[in-house]
Amino acid sequence: MMMMIKRIQGTVKPLARYASVNASFRNSRNDNSHHDKYKPNHKTPANYDLNQTKPFSLILPRSTDSFSGIKMPENLERSCQVLGPGMVLLKNYIDISDQVEIVNTCQEFGMGPRGFYQPGYNGGAKLNLHMMCFGRNWDPQTKYDPYYRSDGSQAPPIPDQLISLVECSIQDSQAHDDEIPSIYPDICIVNFYTTTGRLGLHQDRDESQNSLNRGLPVVSISIGDSAQFMYGNNRDVEKANGVLLESGDVLIFGGKSRHIYHGVKTVVPNSAPLPLLIQSMLRPGRLNLTFRQY
Numbered sequence: 001m002m003m004m005i006k007r008i009q010g011t012v013k014p015l016a017r018y019a020s021v022n023a024s025f026r027n028s029r030n031d032n033s034h035h036d037k038y039k040p041n042h043k044t045p046a047n048y049d050l051n052q053t054k055p056f057s058l059i060l061p062r063s064t065d066s067f068s069g070i071k072m073p074e075n076l077e078r079s080c081q082v083l084g085p086g087m088v089l090l091k092n093y094i095d096i097s098d099q100v101e102i103v104n105t106c107q108e109f110g111m112g113p114r115g116f117y118q119p120g121y122n123g124g125a126k127l128n129l130h131m132m133c134f135g136r137n138w139d140p141q142t143k144y145d146p147y148y149r150s151d152g153s154q155a156p157p158i159p160d161q162l163i164s165l166v167e168c169s170i171q172d173s174q175a176h177d178d179e180i181p182s183i184y185p186d187i188c189i190v191n192f193y194t195t196t197g198r199l200g201l202h203q204d205r206d207e208s209q210n211s212l213n214r215g216l217p218v219v220s221i222s223i224g225d226s227a228q229f230m231y232g233n234n235r236d237v238e239k240a241n242g243v244l245l246e247s248g249d250v251l252i253f254g255g256k257s258r259h260i261y262h263g264v265k266t267v268v269p270n271s272a273p274l275p276l277l278i279q280s281m282l283r284p285g286r287l288n289l290t291f292r293q294y
Helices: 016-030 096-110 160-174 209-213 274-280
Strands: 079-084 087-091 130-134 187-193 199-202 218-224 227-232 241-245 250-253 261-267 286-292
Touching (some): 079 241, 087 160, 096 130, 096 160, 096 274, 096 286, 160 218, 160 250
Antiparallel strands (some): 087 250, 130 187, 187 286, 199 261, 227 241, 227 261
Protein backbone atom coordinates (compact mmCIF):
# COMPACT_ATOMS: atom_id res chain seq x y z
CA MET A 1 0.00 0.00 0.00
CA MET A 2 1.36 3.40 -0.88
CA MET A 3 1.42 6.32 1.50
CA MET A 4 0.03 8.91 -0.89
CA ILE A 5 -3.21 9.57 0.94
CA LYS A 6 -3.66 13.28 0.24
CA ARG A 7 -5.62 15.61 2.43
CA ILE A 8 -8.81 17.02 1.00
CA GLN A 9 -8.35 20.45 2.52
CA GLY A 10 -4.93 22.08 2.46
CA THR A 11 -1.58 20.37 2.61
CA VAL A 12 -1.20 18.10 5.60
CA LYS A 13 1.60 15.62 6.12
CA PRO A 14 0.44 11.99 6.32
CA LEU A 15 0.67 10.18 9.62
CA ALA A 16 4.22 9.07 10.43
CA ARG A 17 3.06 5.47 10.70
CA TYR A 18 1.72 5.66 7.17
CA ALA A 19 5.06 6.47 5.55
CA SER A 20 6.25 2.84 5.53
CA VAL A 21 2.94 1.21 4.66
CA ASN A 22 4.02 -0.31 1.37
CA ALA A 23 7.13 -1.96 2.84
CA SER A 24 5.14 -3.17 5.85
CA PHE A 25 2.60 -4.91 3.63
CA ARG A 26 5.36 -6.68 1.69
CA ASN A 27 7.15 -7.73 4.86
CA SER A 28 3.96 -8.98 6.49
CA ARG A 29 3.30 -11.30 3.55
CA ASN A 30 6.85 -12.69 3.73
CA ASP A 31 6.83 -13.16 7.49
CA ASN A 32 4.70 -16.11 8.60
CA SER A 33 5.45 -15.77 12.31
CA HIS A 34 2.24 -13.84 12.99
CA HIS A 35 0.21 -16.76 11.63
CA ASP A 36 1.43 -19.10 14.37
CA LYS A 37 -0.27 -17.02 17.07
CA TYR A 38 -3.68 -17.65 15.58
CA LYS A 39 -3.80 -21.39 15.09
CA PRO A 40 -7.07 -23.17 15.93
CA ASN A 41 -7.67 -23.86 19.63
CA HIS A 42 -10.28 -26.53 18.83
CA LYS A 43 -13.13 -24.77 20.63
CA THR A 44 -15.35 -25.33 17.62
CA PRO A 45 -19.07 -24.52 18.22
CA ALA A 46 -21.51 -27.40 18.03
CA ASN A 47 -23.39 -25.83 15.12
CA TYR A 48 -20.25 -25.60 12.97
CA ASP A 49 -20.83 -26.41 9.29
CA LEU A 50 -17.93 -28.36 7.78
CA ASN A 51 -18.85 -27.09 4.32
CA GLN A 52 -17.73 -23.64 5.38
CA THR A 53 -14.09 -24.75 5.31
CA LYS A 54 -13.98 -24.67 1.50
CA PRO A 55 -11.70 -21.72 0.63
CA PHE A 56 -13.25 -18.74 -1.09
CA SER A 57 -10.87 -16.80 -3.31
CA LEU A 58 -11.22 -13.11 -4.12
CA ILE A 59 -9.05 -13.63 -7.17
CA LEU A 60 -9.91 -15.54 -10.34
CA PRO A 61 -7.53 -16.53 -13.14
CA ARG A 62 -8.68 -14.46 -16.09
CA SER A 63 -7.36 -13.28 -19.42
CA THR A 64 -7.56 -9.74 -20.73
CA ASP A 65 -10.64 -10.83 -22.68
CA SER A 66 -12.47 -10.94 -19.34
CA PHE A 67 -12.31 -7.14 -19.18
CA SER A 68 -14.17 -6.45 -22.41
CA GLY A 69 -16.96 -3.95 -21.86
CA ILE A 70 -15.24 -2.38 -18.84
CA LYS A 71 -14.16 1.19 -19.48
CA MET A 72 -11.02 2.90 -18.27
CA PRO A 73 -12.06 5.48 -15.67
CA GLU A 74 -11.36 9.13 -16.15
CA ASN A 75 -8.94 10.88 -13.83
CA LEU A 76 -11.03 11.25 -10.70
CA GLU A 77 -10.49 13.96 -8.12
CA ARG A 78 -10.84 13.39 -4.41
CA SER A 79 -13.85 15.14 -2.96
CA CYS A 80 -16.13 15.06 0.06
CA GLN A 81 -19.89 14.74 0.46
CA VAL A 82 -21.56 15.46 3.80
CA LEU A 83 -24.60 13.17 3.84
CA GLY A 84 -25.83 14.10 7.31
CA PRO A 85 -24.66 15.01 10.80
CA GLY A 86 -21.72 12.71 11.49
CA MET A 87 -21.96 11.08 8.05
CA VAL A 88 -19.24 11.90 5.51
CA LEU A 89 -18.37 10.27 2.18
CA LEU A 90 -14.76 10.67 0.99
CA LYS A 91 -14.87 10.10 -2.77
CA ASN A 92 -11.94 8.49 -4.63
CA TYR A 93 -9.98 8.56 -1.39
CA ILE A 94 -7.85 5.42 -1.89
CA ASP A 95 -5.42 5.14 -4.81
CA ILE A 96 -5.58 2.12 -7.13
CA SER A 97 -2.20 0.82 -5.91
CA ASP A 98 -3.47 0.98 -2.31
CA GLN A 99 -6.67 -0.81 -3.31
CA VAL A 100 -4.62 -3.60 -4.88
CA GLU A 101 -2.64 -4.04 -1.64
CA ILE A 102 -5.87 -4.25 0.36
CA VAL A 103 -7.19 -6.93 -2.02
CA ASN A 104 -3.92 -8.87 -1.66
CA THR A 105 -4.04 -8.67 2.13
CA CYS A 106 -7.66 -9.86 2.30
CA GLN A 107 -6.86 -12.64 -0.17
CA GLU A 108 -3.92 -13.84 1.91
CA PHE A 109 -5.93 -14.13 5.12
CA GLY A 110 -9.20 -15.00 3.40
CA MET A 111 -7.81 -18.21 1.91
CA GLY A 112 -6.48 -19.37 5.30
CA PRO A 113 -8.17 -21.20 8.18
CA ARG A 114 -9.57 -17.95 9.57
CA GLY A 115 -10.75 -16.85 6.14
CA PHE A 116 -13.91 -16.28 4.17
CA TYR A 117 -17.06 -18.26 4.81
CA GLN A 118 -20.74 -17.74 4.07
CA PRO A 119 -22.50 -16.78 7.31
CA GLY A 120 -26.00 -17.93 8.09
CA TYR A 121 -28.59 -18.54 10.78
CA ASN A 122 -29.83 -21.53 12.77
CA GLY A 123 -32.79 -21.89 10.41
CA GLY A 124 -30.40 -22.58 7.52
CA ALA A 125 -30.71 -19.26 5.69
CA LYS A 126 -27.42 -17.93 4.32
CA LEU A 127 -26.40 -14.33 3.76
CA ASN A 128 -25.72 -13.45 0.13
CA LEU A 129 -22.05 -12.66 0.79
CA HIS A 130 -18.77 -14.10 2.09
CA MET A 131 -17.21 -12.77 5.27
CA MET A 132 -14.09 -12.81 7.43
CA CYS A 133 -12.87 -10.68 10.35
CA PHE A 134 -9.77 -8.96 11.69
CA GLY A 135 -9.34 -7.97 15.33
CA ARG A 136 -12.49 -9.56 16.75
CA ASN A 137 -14.80 -12.19 15.38
CA TRP A 138 -18.34 -11.16 14.50
CA ASP A 139 -21.08 -13.29 13.02
CA PRO A 140 -24.78 -12.45 12.47
CA GLN A 141 -25.70 -15.45 14.61
CA THR A 142 -23.09 -15.48 17.37
CA LYS A 143 -22.35 -11.70 17.31
CA TYR A 144 -18.97 -10.93 18.94
CA ASP A 145 -17.88 -14.42 19.84
CA PRO A 146 -14.18 -14.72 20.77
CA TYR A 147 -13.72 -17.76 18.52
CA TYR A 148 -14.32 -18.36 14.85
CA ARG A 149 -17.32 -20.47 13.91
CA SER A 150 -15.22 -22.17 11.24
CA ASP A 151 -12.33 -23.63 13.21
CA GLY A 152 -12.25 -22.19 16.73
CA SER A 153 -9.29 -19.89 16.08
CA GLN A 154 -9.06 -16.26 17.09
CA ALA A 155 -9.26 -13.51 14.52
CA PRO A 156 -5.94 -12.21 13.14
CA PRO A 157 -5.02 -8.65 14.17
CA ILE A 158 -5.91 -5.72 11.95
CA PRO A 159 -2.83 -4.84 9.86
CA ASP A 160 -1.26 -1.60 11.03
CA GLN A 161 -1.50 -0.17 7.54
CA LEU A 162 -5.29 -0.44 7.59
CA ILE A 163 -5.46 1.12 11.05
CA SER A 164 -3.43 4.07 9.75
CA LEU A 165 -5.71 4.42 6.75
CA VAL A 166 -8.76 4.53 9.02
CA GLU A 167 -7.16 7.13 11.28
CA CYS A 168 -6.27 9.31 8.26
CA SER A 169 -9.78 9.08 6.84
CA ILE A 170 -11.37 10.06 10.15
CA GLN A 171 -9.06 13.04 10.47
CA ASP A 172 -10.00 14.18 6.97
CA SER A 173 -13.71 13.71 7.67
CA GLN A 174 -13.40 15.80 10.83
CA ALA A 175 -12.33 18.73 8.63
CA HIS A 176 -15.92 18.70 7.34
CA ASP A 177 -17.74 17.60 10.50
CA ASP A 178 -15.87 18.18 13.76
CA GLU A 179 -18.46 16.20 15.75
CA ILE A 180 -17.23 12.88 14.33
CA PRO A 181 -15.35 11.16 17.18
CA SER A 182 -11.92 9.63 16.70
CA ILE A 183 -11.41 5.89 17.13
CA TYR A 184 -8.67 3.33 17.29
CA PRO A 185 -10.29 0.45 15.37
CA ASP A 186 -10.09 -3.00 16.92
CA ILE A 187 -12.66 -4.64 14.61
CA CYS A 188 -12.68 -5.07 10.84
CA ILE A 189 -15.47 -7.03 9.18
CA VAL A 190 -14.63 -7.92 5.57
CA ASN A 191 -17.56 -8.72 3.28
CA PHE A 192 -17.43 -9.74 -0.35
CA TYR A 193 -20.62 -9.31 -2.35
CA THR A 194 -20.99 -10.97 -5.74
CA THR A 195 -22.72 -8.97 -8.47
CA THR A 196 -26.04 -10.36 -7.21
CA GLY A 197 -25.22 -9.65 -3.55
CA ARG A 198 -27.27 -7.35 -1.36
CA LEU A 199 -27.92 -6.63 2.30
CA GLY A 200 -31.17 -5.40 3.84
CA LEU A 201 -31.51 -2.30 5.99
CA HIS A 202 -30.07 -2.85 9.45
CA GLN A 203 -28.24 -1.08 12.29
CA ASP A 204 -24.71 -1.81 13.51
CA ARG A 205 -25.45 -2.09 17.22
CA ASP A 206 -23.49 -5.10 18.52
CA GLU A 207 -20.53 -3.07 19.79
CA SER A 208 -20.16 -2.18 23.47
CA GLN A 209 -22.71 0.14 25.02
CA ASN A 210 -19.96 2.64 25.72
CA SER A 211 -18.95 2.70 22.06
CA LEU A 212 -22.56 3.11 20.93
CA ASN A 213 -23.33 5.84 23.48
CA ARG A 214 -20.28 7.83 22.38
CA GLY A 215 -21.25 7.52 18.72
CA LEU A 216 -17.87 6.07 17.76
CA PRO A 217 -18.01 5.86 13.97
CA VAL A 218 -18.13 3.02 11.51
CA VAL A 219 -15.60 3.44 8.68
CA SER A 220 -16.53 1.63 5.47
CA ILE A 221 -14.09 1.09 2.57
CA SER A 222 -15.38 0.05 -0.87
CA ILE A 223 -13.25 -1.77 -3.45
CA GLY A 224 -14.30 -3.33 -6.76
CA ASP A 225 -17.74 -2.96 -8.28
CA SER A 226 -19.89 -0.02 -7.20
CA ALA A 227 -22.83 -0.47 -4.85
CA GLN A 228 -26.14 1.33 -4.46
CA PHE A 229 -26.03 2.07 -0.73
CA MET A 230 -29.23 2.83 1.19
CA TYR A 231 -29.53 4.68 4.50
CA GLY A 232 -32.24 6.23 6.62
CA ASN A 233 -33.76 6.64 10.07
CA ASN A 234 -35.86 3.47 9.90
CA ARG A 235 -36.28 0.22 7.97
CA ASP A 236 -38.71 1.72 5.45
CA VAL A 237 -36.98 1.13 2.11
CA GLU A 238 -39.33 3.55 0.37
CA LYS A 239 -38.11 6.41 2.57
CA ALA A 240 -34.42 5.49 2.47
CA ASN A 241 -31.84 7.73 0.86
CA GLY A 242 -29.36 6.34 -1.64
CA VAL A 243 -25.80 7.02 -2.69
CA LEU A 244 -23.41 5.26 -5.06
CA LEU A 245 -20.32 3.87 -3.33
CA GLU A 246 -17.49 3.38 -5.83
CA SER A 247 -14.12 1.70 -5.64
CA GLY A 248 -11.78 3.75 -3.45
CA ASP A 249 -14.58 5.54 -1.57
CA VAL A 250 -14.58 5.73 2.24
CA LEU A 251 -17.88 6.25 4.07
CA ILE A 252 -17.87 7.32 7.73
CA PHE A 253 -20.94 7.46 9.94
CA GLY A 254 -20.78 8.25 13.63
CA GLY A 255 -22.01 10.81 16.14
CA LYS A 256 -25.69 11.53 15.46
CA SER A 257 -25.65 9.16 12.48
CA ARG A 258 -24.11 6.19 14.29
CA HIS A 259 -27.42 4.32 14.52
CA ILE A 260 -28.69 4.87 10.98
CA TYR A 261 -30.28 1.99 9.15
CA HIS A 262 -28.22 1.08 6.11
CA GLY A 263 -27.81 -1.64 3.53
CA VAL A 264 -26.77 -2.56 0.00
CA LYS A 265 -29.57 -2.40 -2.55
CA THR A 266 -27.57 -3.71 -5.48
CA VAL A 267 -24.06 -4.19 -6.83
CA VAL A 268 -23.41 -2.66 -10.26
CA PRO A 269 -21.77 -5.19 -12.61
CA ASN A 270 -18.69 -4.19 -14.64
CA SER A 271 -18.23 -0.96 -12.68
CA ALA A 272 -14.85 -1.67 -11.03
CA PRO A 273 -11.86 0.37 -12.28
CA LEU A 274 -10.05 -1.48 -15.05
CA PRO A 275 -6.55 -0.82 -13.59
CA LEU A 276 -7.68 -2.42 -10.32
CA LEU A 277 -8.92 -5.53 -12.10
CA ILE A 278 -5.77 -5.87 -14.22
CA GLN A 279 -3.42 -5.46 -11.26
CA SER A 280 -5.35 -7.51 -8.68
CA MET A 281 -7.46 -9.91 -10.79
CA LEU A 282 -10.28 -9.31 -8.30
CA ARG A 283 -13.31 -11.42 -9.16
CA PRO A 284 -16.53 -9.59 -10.16
CA GLY A 285 -18.19 -8.11 -7.09
CA ARG A 286 -17.62 -5.68 -4.24
CA LEU A 287 -15.09 -5.98 -1.42
CA ASN A 288 -16.18 -4.00 1.65
CA LEU A 289 -14.19 -3.46 4.86
CA THR A 290 -15.96 -1.90 7.85
CA PHE A 291 -13.99 -0.79 10.90
CA ARG A 292 -15.29 -0.10 14.41
CA GLN A 293 -14.04 0.21 17.98
CA TYR A 294 -15.69 -2.25 20.31
